[in-house]
Amino acid sequence: MIGTLTAFSDELRRAGLPVSLTETLDAVRATEALPLANPAVLRAALAASFVKDVTHQRAFDTVFDVFFSGAPPRARLDEPALAGELADGGQGGGDATGELDAASLADALADALSGRGELDLNRLAALAVERFAGIEANRPVGLSYYLYRVLRGLDLDATVSGLLEQVRAGTIESPPELDQIPDLGLRRRLQREGVADRSEALRQAIEAELARRLAAVRGAVPVARSLRRNLVEDVDFMHASRTDLAAMRRSLAPLARVLAARLARRRRLGRQGALDFRSTIRHSLSTGGVPVAPRFRLPRRTKPELVVLADVSGSVAAFARFTLHLVYALGSQFSAVRSFAFIDGIDEVSRIFAQSSSITEAIERVETEAAVVAADGHSDYGGAFSRFSARYLDAVTARSTVLVLGDGRGNYHPAHPEVLAGLARRARRLYWLNPEPRAYWGSGDSLIAQYAPSCDAVVECRNLRQLERFVSELS
Amino acid sequence: MSPAELPLTPSRFSDAPSFASPAALVEALRRVGYLADEQIATVLYLANQLHKPILVEGPAGTGKTELAKSVAALAGSRLIRLQCYEGLDESKALYEWNYRKQLLRIQADRPDEERSDGRWASLEADLFSEEFLLARPLLEAIGASEPVVLLIDEVDRVELETEALMLEVLAEYQVSIPELGTVRARSIPFVVLTSNDTRELSEALKRRCLYLHLDYPSLEREREIVLERVPQIGAALAGEVAQMVASLRKLELEKRPSVSETLDWARTLVLLEVEHLSSEVTTATLSLLLKHRHDLELAARELAGERA
Numbered sequence: 001m002i003g004t005l006t007a008f009s010d011e012l013r014r015a016g017l018p019v020s021l022t023e024t025l026d027a028v029r030a031t032e033a034l035p036l037a038n039p040a041v042l043r044a045a046l047a048a049s050f051v052k053d054v055t056h057q058r059a060f061d062t063v064f065d066v067f068f069s070g071a072p073p074r075a076r077l078d079e080p081a082l083a084g085e086l087a088d089g090g091q092g093g094g095d096a097t098g099e100l101d102a103a104s105l106a107d108a109l110a111d112a113l114s115g116r117g118e119l120d121l122n123r124l125a126a127l128a129v130e131r132f133a134g135i136e137a138n139r140p141v142g143l144s145y146y147l148y149r150v151l152r153g154l155d156l157d158a159t160v161s162g163l164l165e166q167v168r169a170g171t172i173e174s175p176p177e178l179d180q181i182p183d184l185g186l187r188r189r190l191q192r193e194g195v196a197d198r199s200e201a202l203r204q205a206i207e208a209e210l211a212r213r214l215a216a217v218r219g220a221v222p223v224a225r226s227l228r229r230n231l232v233e234d235v236d237f238m239h240a241s242r243t244d245l246a247a248m249r250r251s252l253a254p255l256a257r258v259l260a261a262r263l264a265r266r267r268r269l270g271r272q273g274a275l276d277f278r279s280t281i282r283h284s285l286s287t288g289g290v291p292v293a294p295r296f297r298l299p300r301r302t303k304p305e306l307v308v309l310a311d312v313s314g315s316v317a318a319f320a321r322f323t324l325h326l327v328y329a330l331g332s333q334f335s336a337v338r339s340f341a342f343i344d345g346i347d348e349v350s351r352i353f354a355q356s357s358s359i360t361e362a363i364e365r366v367e368t369e370a371a372v373v374a375a376d377g378h379s380d381y382g383g384a385f386s387r388f389s390a391r392y393l394d395a396v397t398a399r400s401t402v403l404v405l406g407d408g409r410g411n412y413h414p415a416h417p418e419v420l421a422g423l424a425r426r427a428r429r430l431y432w433l434n435p436e437p438r439a440y441w442g443s444g445d446s447l448i449a450q451y452a453p454s455c456d457a458v459v460e461c462r463n464l465r466q467l468e469r470f471v472s473e474l475s
Numbered sequence: 476m477s478p479a480e481l482p483l484t485p486s487r488f489s490d491a492p493s494f495a496s497p498a499a500l501v502e503a504l505r506r507v508g509y510l511a512d513e514q515i516a517t518v519l520y521l522a523n524q525l526h527k528p529i530l531v532e533g534p535a536g537t538g539k540t541e542l543a544k545s546v547a548a549l550a551g552s553r554l555i556r557l558q559c560y561e562g563l564d565e566s567k568a569l570y571e572w573n574y575r576k577q578l579l580r581i582q583a584d585r586p587d588e589e590r591s592d593g594r595w596a597s598l599e600a601d602l603f604s605e606e607f608l609l610a611r612p613l614l615e616a617i618g619a620s621e622p623v624v625l626l627i628d629e630v631d632r633v634e635l636e637t638e639a640l641m642l643e644v645l646a647e648y649q650v651s652i653p654e655l656g657t658v659r660a661r662s663i664p665f666v667v668l669t670s671n672d673t674r675e676l677s678e679a680l681k682r683r684c685l686y687l688h689l690d691y692p693s694l695e696r697e698r699e700i701v702l703e704r705v706p707q708i709g710a711a712l713a714g715e716v717a718q719m720v721a722s723l724r725k726l727e728l729e730k731r732p733s734v735s736e737t738l739d740w741a742r743t744l745v746l747l748e749v750e751h752l753s754s755e756v757t758t759a760t761l762s763l764l765l766k767h768r769h770d771l772e773l774a775a776r777e778l779a780g781e782r783a
Contacts, residue, residue: 018678020678020682022682022683023682026525026527026685029525030521030524030525033520033521033524033525034497034517034520034521035496038513040513040514041497041513041517044513044514044517044518045517045518045521047514047686048517048518048521048685048686048687049685049686051686051688052530052681052682052684052686054532054533054688054690057688177711177714177715177718178714178715178718180711180715180751181715181751181752181753182751182753183751183752183753183754183755185754186719186752186753186754186757186778189722190718190719190722193721193722193725194718254672257672257673257674258672258673258674258675261673261674262674265634287574288578357768357769357772358727358729358769358773360727
């Protein structure tokens with residue numbers, strides 16, 4: 001067990017989790033203290049020792065599935081018995097040999113997804129993997145290949161959309177717990193969500209089952225390596241998948257809260273003010289008039305005024321969206337925020353943020369409402385800066401900190417670095433946040449090298465971790 | 476006898492039958508009205524076995540504080556609570572010398588000043604004794620003669636520097652007082668720290684704790700919680716309430732409804748004599764679940780869309 005746990009914690013470390021010796025020792029002691037019959041208990045015990053941040057849970061689960069792969073008893077497959085059960089349930093089922101035919105498997109799937117089946121999703125997943133994956137030990141293909149095969153074999157997407165259609169048309173019974181809601185609209189809404197939830201759960205169960213079986217034939221460590229995924233804070237803005245983006249969006253709100261607290265604390269700490277005579281005397285009353293603890297007046301530290309210029313063209317849109325979101329979520333930490341979006345035209349978007357009831361809504365509106373295209377819709381940094389100087393120069397004062405968000409790829413338009421230099425002279429600080437890897441700066445149509453001399457700093461900002469670091473230094 | 480000389484008895488609730496296994500804990504917690512799942516019970520069990528504190532994180536209103544209270548209730552032990560806030564310091568968390576009492580003690584001796592030399596030595600030893608020590612929650616928990624539950628609530632509210640104060644208590648179950656020596660625990664307290672995740676806690680603190688993330692409960696568990704806490708509710712309505720709340724939590728809300736808000740809502744529905752949910756009833760009572768204007772508008776729009 002100790003050997004397995006050491007390899008397990010090594011793999012977690014490689015997946016990016018901060019695992020120290022203490023955590024490994026705790027895990028060893030935990031496994032010794034526990035009755036280990038139940039894999040769910042083992043998972044909880046190891047998670048309590050290793051996962052100290054909820055965003056790491058997913059990475060942990062993946063590695064856990066691979067390492068402790070002795071398929072749990074409930075997922076063990078016994079097809080004849082299963083077919084028998086389904087037959088007993090009066091839903092048709094197996095023939096004499098106990099084989100489950102394709103039609104009754106499809107029925108079982110539809111029932112399970114609509115919440116009326118007796119079949120546990122984990123068992124269904126095990127069954128599907130057994131039936132469709134056809135795992136070959138020596139073929140060098142990854143888990144996603146088998147996942148694709150299983151999902152195609154089950155025809156999951158078609159089944160789900162078929163079910164949703166039936167729910168909409170009202171031709172399908174609702175699961176028992178919803179049966180008694182008289183309000184049809186509400187019932188169907190809950191029914192649809194149930195189908196979507198269960199299909200997602202099934203997909204995850206299939207993935208876990210595949211990971212288990214692959215680990216059984218190939219060994220845990222290589223499978224874990226092939227499944228290794230970046231933690232949310234390390235995902236590259238420019239190459240994030242849709243699920244990654246959703247996870248990043250979810251982690252933004254807590255991140256903003258943490259950052260706001262940090263900025264506020266820094267502003268409060270380290271202030272040395274003049275002696276506050278009145279307060280010192282008032283507090284000395286409780287020590288018999290002896291001023292034991294002198295009191296000081298706290299000076300006000302000014303909050304920075306932000307001006308954000310964001311390139312919102314396709315290639316860097318995700319980055320701009322996250323940064324704008326973070327900046328507005330931190331609104332109370334800045335004395336004022338004005339934001340401008342550009343591609344080859346530029347438009348002030350502060351009013352959209354002021355009018356919208358949430359930041360998410362505002363950012364969606366920026367994409368549809370802001371007049372950011374002047375000519376062909378390809379980023380033109382020089383042009384956008386010139387237009388900014390002509391129309392909005394008042395926004396930049398000696399108190400403003402200017403943030404330019406973009407990859408600095410100007411599609412071979414003229415750069416006009418002197419315009420940015422002019423802005424930098426007016427502003428207190430000017431920072432450029434670039435979502436591209438530093439190694440690519442200056443290659444091809446990148447204009448960063450020409451703009452860099454006017455900036456106080458050009459900061460590589462490829463993922464949430466780097467963005468967080470930059471913002472927490474900003475004050 | 477000063478507490479430093481007392482033998483250390485590292486038993487928490489190891490002997491109590493409720494702590495015999497995770498399954499027994501689920502049962503015992505249910506008896507005191509807390510519905511734990513396997514994960515929660517396993518972490519509690521391990522914390523008791525390994526003598527480690529538990530750090531409970533999660534959104535507001537998911538029963539973090541309640542968990543500590545329930546552990547105290549089922550073990551029949553005292554709950555000592557340290558509510559954290561910004562500016563919490565040593566004198567509020569650990570101990571403080573009773574300055575006024577010391578002053579009185581000195582003044583009581585004034586009359587015979589001529590023999591002050593010898594008296595001063597004994598007085599000095601006397602002044603920094605337990606009699607003049609005000610025990611604050613951490614020291615109180617350490618000094619208790621029977622196992623207690625120590626709840627350090629909302630630990631994310633204190634500054635990073637203050638957090639370090641707690642490390643000695645959490646890892647060694649002892650407090651060092653310069654004038655008095657080291658006070659070691661007579662019996663190791665069961666420590667629960669809660670955090671609302673408003674700031675990143677230090678690695679040092681996390682390393683000393685087992686970690687438990689209390690998220691919104693699963694559909695099934697939330698239904699059971701509603702049934703347990705609002706006994707007048709019908710089984711069908713409880714299920715519908717859980718479904719509806721889970722559905723609302725999926726929206727992009729500023730503040731998602733917590734379990735305590737679910738319970739408030741369920742109680743209201745019972746008072747209104749609602750038997751089954753409808754869009755109208757839900758819209759009318761939405762303000763019990765959602766507390767932001769934007770959230771209310773969004774949810775009302777969603778529900779209206781269903782009716783059309």
